[in-house]
Amino acid sequence: MHRKFLQNKLDQYSPIDADEALTLLDMVAFVNQHPDCFDRELSVGHITGSAWVVDLDRSHILLTHHRKLDRWLQLGGHSDGDPNTLEVALREGREESGIEEIRPVTEEIFDLDIHLIPARKNEAEHYHYDVRFLIEADRNTPFVISEESHDLAWVPLDKVEKLIDEASILRMLKKTYEIK
DSSP, X not given: OTTHHHHHHHHHOOXXXXXXXXXXXXXXXXXXXXXXXXXXXXXXXXXXXXXXXEETTSOEEEEEEETXXXXXXXXXXXXXXXXXXXXXHHHHHHHHHOOOOOEESOSSOOEEEEEEEOOBTTBOOEEEEEEEEEEEEOTTSOOOOOTTEEEEEEEEGGGXXXXXXXXXXXXXXXXXHHHO
């Protein structure tokens, strides 16, 4: 029963291309196969929620320079047992930016990605099944860099590709241009 929220969201999602369509199929299979998919203790992987935070005029993206992965990414993190991936994305966005007044542009999934997290001292290599939502915030609101980040910045859309060349981020960037 606790997977129903995400299963319904996945059923309603329309991928933008063939790669994302395969990601959707893999994510649906993962969620259906693992009742504990929201728990980070599931060693093969787990559901995460991300916030692709745009400013009010859709000209900038709020990105974090992730401390552990040492690269620029969207805000987001572990579900920690919470099956409402939209709430996870909002919680992570608030925690990682210090901005309380963030809100979903829509409650529908914005993007999906499955990516490998490398092994670390106390963690085996595993996958993050990332459910991403389009979130907005006022760019003039002060933010706070969390312990999880080296930096946090509002990046103009036309500068994102200079920081990141990861396909899933560029796909979200393309989707952002399409909603402008």
